[in-house]
Amino acid sequence: LYKDTSGPSLDILLKLMAMVSLLIAPLLDGRDDWEIWYVGLFPLVIGIVSTLLLMRFEILTWKDPLRHAQLAGVDIPAGSPTAPDVRPPSPAQDGLKQAWS
Numbered sequence: 001l002y003k004d005t006s007g008p009s010l011d012i013l014l015k016l017m018a019m020v021s022l023l024i025a026p027l028l029d030g031r032d033d034w035e036i037w038y039v040g041l042f043p044l045v046i047g048i049v050s051t052l053l054l055m056r057f058e059i060l061t062w063k064d065p066l067r068h069a070q071l072a073g074v075d076i077p078a079g080s081p082t083a084p085d086v087r088p089p090s091p092a093q094d095g096l097k098q099a100w101s
Contacts, residue, residue: 054060 051060
C-alpha cells in the first residue's frame with residue numbers, strides 16, 4: 001500500500017503561508033518596494049546571532065552524534081578512538097530487540 005504522508009503536511013503549510021501573507025498584506029499596502037527595507041534586517045540579525053550562539057555553545061555543530069556508536073557484528077580495531085567507549089548491550093536491550101523483531 002502507498003501512503004501519502006506529504007500531502008496533509010503541505011496542506012497545513014500552504015494554509016499557514018496564506019494566513020501570514022494575509023496578515024502582512026495590509027502593512028505593505030501602498031508602499032514602494034524598497035521603502036521600508038530596514039525592517040528585513042531584524043529577522044536577518046536575529047537569525048545570524050542565534051546561529052552564532054548555537055555554534056558557540058556547541059548545540060549546532062558539524063560533529064557526528066553517532067561517532068561513538070558501534071554497529072552490530074563489527075569489530076573495532078584496538079587503538080580506535082571509539083574502542084574505550086564501546087559497551088556490550090545489556091540483556092534488557094537484547095530482550096527489547098527480540099520483542100521488536
